[in-house]
Amino acid sequence: QQQVKQSPQSLIVQKGGISIINCAYENTAFDYFPWYQQFPGKGPALLIAIRPDVSEKKEGRFTISFNKSAKQFSLHIMDSQPGDSATYFCAASSKTSYDKVIFGPGTSLSVIP
Amino acid sequence: SAVISQKPSRDICQRGTSLTIQCQVDSQVTMMFWYRQQPGQSLTLIATANQGSEATYESGFVIDKFPISRPNLTFSTLTVSNMSPEDSSIYLCSGQGSGGYTFGSGTRLTVV
Numbered sequence: 001q002q003q004v005k006q007s008p009q010s011l012i013v014q015k016g017g018i019s020i021i022n023c024a025y026e027n028t029a030f031d032y033f034p035w036y037q038q039f040p041g042k043g044p045a046l047l048i049a050i051r052p053d054v055s056e057k058k059e060g061r062f063t064i065s066f067n068k069s070a071k072q073f074s075l076h077i078m079d080s081q082p083g084d085s086a087t088y089f090c091a092a093s094s095k096t097s098y099d100k101v102i103f104g105p106g107t108s109l110s111v112i113p
Numbered sequence: 114s115a116v117i118s119q120k121p122s123r124d125i126c127q128r129g130t131s132l133t134i135q136c137q138v139d140s141q142v143t144m145m146f147w148y149r150q151q152p153g154q155s156l157t158l159i160a161t162a163n164q165g166s167e168a169t170y171e172s173g174f175v176i177d178k179f180p181i182s183r184p185n186l187t188f189s190t191l192t193v194s195n196m197s198p199e200d201s202s203i204y205l206c207s208g209q210g211s212g213g214y215t216f217g218s219g220t221r222l223t224v225v
Binding site: 034041043044045046099101105106 | 119156215217218
């Protein structure tokens with residue numbers, strides 16, 4: 001099922017800094033790319049999502065950049081805060097595959113004061 | 114976004130027994146999905162459940178081991194059958210609502 005690659009595996013960022021997580025996919029049928037945030041003991045929560053007809057989407061401190069030709073997308077967290085410390089998963093889905101969501105391996109983010 | 118209530122939140126079970134996990138959605142969703150997540154790892158899709166039809170299982174997962182029920186558009190169950198310690202994991206359900214995909218809080222299963 002590993003059709004979505006994600007890096008880095010772990011990331012440590014100073015408070016106020018920018019956190020950047022990168023993902024790549026292979027299946028060109030993917031047409032929906034969400035990012036999930038997961039805290040220990042909780043289910044993943046949708047953070048932000050993008051479709052391939054736009055190159056960037058911003059919601060508050062979170063921005064997705066999307067490069068369709070390179071089959072890559074990334075999450076930028078501006079002004080990172082200790083409360084952002086969590087595991088982040090990029091994911092992808094396709095209507096041709098009944099919209100099932102395939103997850104990347106995850107990035108453990110730690111924001112230190 | 115749809116809110117999903119999942120239960121039980123955790124359980125410790127004897128090997129050879131079965132556990133049924135329930136997910137209740139506060140609105141109608143067409144597709145529900147069941148995932149397994151080992152601690153510290155990503156989510157692996159077990160199966161896709163559509164109302165009124167048999168669930169579609171991913172490679173490595175079979176109906177005899179993980180039977181799924183989807184009686185209506187707001188409810189689904191996953192049964193982990195004839196459990197072994199290798200089934201110890203976190204199981205999550207997901208549904209697609211108007212605000213995207215949402216997840217239950219998970220069931221932490223330990224098989225002893």
